[in-house]
Amino acid sequence: MLAERIKTIPPSPTLTINAKAKTMRASGIDVFSLAAGELDFDTPQYIKEAAIQAVKDGFTKYTPVDGILELKEAVCKFIETEYKLNYSPQETIICCGGKHALYNLFQVILNPGDEVIIPAPYWVSYPPMVMLAGGKPIIVDTEEKDGFKLRPEVLKKHLGPWTKAIILNSPSNPTGSVYTKKELEALAEILVDKPIWIISDDVYHKILLKENIKWTSIATLSPELKKKTLIVNAVSKTYSMTGWRIGFLIGPQDIIKATTRLQSQSTSNPSSIAQKAALAALNGPQEFILQWIKALKERVKYLSSFLKTIPGVTCFEPEAAFYAFPNFSSYFSPKIPNSLKLAEYLLEEAKVAVVPGIAFGKEGFIRLSFATSLEVIEESLNRIKTAMEKLR
Structure with a gap:
C-alpha cells in the first residue's frame, strides 16, 4: 500500500516528455526536443578540472x-x-x-x-x-x-x-x-x-x-x-x-x-x-557566460520571429532564461482539446518534444526551450508549423 501523500503527486511532465522523446530516438525515430530545461553548452573545463582534482586529492568523504x-x-x-x-x-x-x-x-x-x-x-x-x-x-x-x-x-x-x-x-x-x-x-x-x-x-x-x-x-x-x-x-x-x-x-x-x-x-x-x-x-572565470548569453539572444530572436509566422499564435517575447511560452489555444478543437493533447500531437506528428502549458498551471500554451542549437530550433519550428497547418 502506498502512502496517501504520494498518490496526489504527479511525475514531472518535463522529465516524462523528455524520457518519451529519448525512447523514440533510441528506437530510430528522428525526434527533436524543445523540452529540456538545461543548456546545451558543456560545463566549462576549469570546473571539470576542479572536480577531477578533488577526486585525485581524495576529497571523497x-x-x-x-x-x-x-x-x-x-x-x-x-x-x-x-x-x-x-x-x-x-x-x-x-x-x-x-x-x-x-x-x-x-x-x-x-x-x-x-x-x-x-x-x-x-x-x-x-x-x-x-x-x-x-x-x-x-x-x-x-x-x-x-x-x-x-x-x-x-x-x-x-x-x-x-x-x-x-x-x-x-x-x-x-x-x-x-x-x-x-x-x-x-x-x-x-x-x-x-x-x-x-x-x-x-x-x-x-x-x-x-x-x-x-x-x-x-x-x-x-x-x-x-x-x-x-x-x-x-x-x-x-x-x-x-x-x-x-x-x-x-x-x-x-x-x-x-x-x-x-x-x-x-x-x-x-x-x-x-x-x-x-x-x-x-x-573562476565568468566571461564565458556573456558568450552563452550572446548565443541565446540569437536563438530567441529567431524563435520569436518565427512564431509570428504561425497563424493564430501569440507569444510574450522572453526577457530572460531560455524558454518561450507561446499561446496555441486558437488551434484547440475536439481533436486537440488542450495543451497536453497538443504536445502529444506534436511529438507524434512533428516528432518534436514540447511541454504542455497545463504542466505549468496555464492551459492554452506550450513551453519551448531554446537551450539547444539554432539548427535544432530551426528544424523543430519548421516541423511544428507544418504540423499546425494540418490542423487548419
Missing part, C-alpha cells in the same frame, strides 16, 4: 551537512556581488540542487493547512513540493498581457489568515518574464508588514536577454524585506551544471539551522566532489 565552509563563503561573496546584500555562512546552506533547497524549505516552514501563493504559470514542481510538506498551493492566475506577472490588486485578493508564503520566480520558468523594481516595490508594499515568507527563486537571474532589462531581488528593497525573504539559487543553469546538483538557500539563521537539521536526516551533505566544482564555478 563526508563534508559538513550544510556544505564546506569555502563554498558557503563563496556563495556569500556571490550574493554580495550579484545582490549587493551581506549574508554570513551561518545564513547559507548548500543543497543537492535548487529543487532540493526548495523542498527542504517547504518542509521546515509549512504546517498542515498553511497556504503558499503560487503565481501561474509556475515551475512544475512548486505545487507538489508544497503538498508534500502538508501545505496548500494557492494558484493565482496571471495574464499574457501583463507579462505573466502578479498584480498587487490580485495578490491582495488571495491573502488570508492561512497564508504562510509566496513564491516569486524572476526570471520565470516557463515564460522568461522579469519583474521590474517598480513591480516588486508594489508587491512589497503589500507584503512587508505581513507574517508571510517571500521565497525568491532566482536560478536564472544572470541569464538576461534584453539590454533594457535589469534584474532586481525583492530582498534588496529594504532591511525588513531582507529578513523575510528566502533566496534560492544554484550553479545549475548559469554554469550548465544541472547534473552536478548543487544549489543553495540563503536566509535567516534559524531557517538555515532547521534546514540543516532536516538535511542531516535525509541526504546528508551534497556531493563533496560537486561542491569543489561549484566552488571553482563561483570563483
Whole structure:
C-alpha cells in the first residue's frame, strides 16, 4: 500500500516528455526536443578540472551537512556581488540542487493547512513540493498581457489568515518574464508588514536577454524585506551544471539551522566532489557566460520571429532564461482539446518534444526551450508549423 501523500503527486511532465522523446530516438525515430530545461553548452573545463582534482586529492568523504565552509563563503561573496546584500555562512546552506533547497524549505516552514501563493504559470514542481510538506498551493492566475506577472490588486485578493508564503520566480520558468523594481516595490508594499515568507527563486537571474532589462531581488528593497525573504539559487543553469546538483538557500539563521537539521536526516551533505566544482564555478572565470548569453539572444530572436509566422499564435517575447511560452489555444478543437493533447500531437506528428502549458498551471500554451542549437530550433519550428497547418 502506498502512502496517501504520494498518490496526489504527479511525475514531472518535463522529465516524462523528455524520457518519451529519448525512447523514440533510441528506437530510430528522428525526434527533436524543445523540452529540456538545461543548456546545451558543456560545463566549462576549469570546473571539470576542479572536480577531477578533488577526486585525485581524495576529497571523497563526508563534508559538513550544510556544505564546506569555502563554498558557503563563496556563495556569500556571490550574493554580495550579484545582490549587493551581506549574508554570513551561518545564513547559507548548500543543497543537492535548487529543487532540493526548495523542498527542504517547504518542509521546515509549512504546517498542515498553511497556504503558499503560487503565481501561474509556475515551475512544475512548486505545487507538489508544497503538498508534500502538508501545505496548500494557492494558484493565482496571471495574464499574457501583463507579462505573466502578479498584480498587487490580485495578490491582495488571495491573502488570508492561512497564508504562510509566496513564491516569486524572476526570471520565470516557463515564460522568461522579469519583474521590474517598480513591480516588486508594489508587491512589497503589500507584503512587508505581513507574517508571510517571500521565497525568491532566482536560478536564472544572470541569464538576461534584453539590454533594457535589469534584474532586481525583492530582498534588496529594504532591511525588513531582507529578513523575510528566502533566496534560492544554484550553479545549475548559469554554469550548465544541472547534473552536478548543487544549489543553495540563503536566509535567516534559524531557517538555515532547521534546514540543516532536516538535511542531516535525509541526504546528508551534497556531493563533496560537486561542491569543489561549484566552488571553482563561483570563483573562476565568468566571461564565458556573456558568450552563452550572446548565443541565446540569437536563438530567441529567431524563435520569436518565427512564431509570428504561425497563424493564430501569440507569444510574450522572453526577457530572460531560455524558454518561450507561446499561446496555441486558437488551434484547440475536439481533436486537440488542450495543451497536453497538443504536445502529444506534436511529438507524434512533428516528432518534436514540447511541454504542455497545463504542466505549468496555464492551459492554452506550450513551453519551448531554446537551450539547444539554432539548427535544432530551426528544424523543430519548421516541423511544428507544418504540423499546425494540418490542423487548419
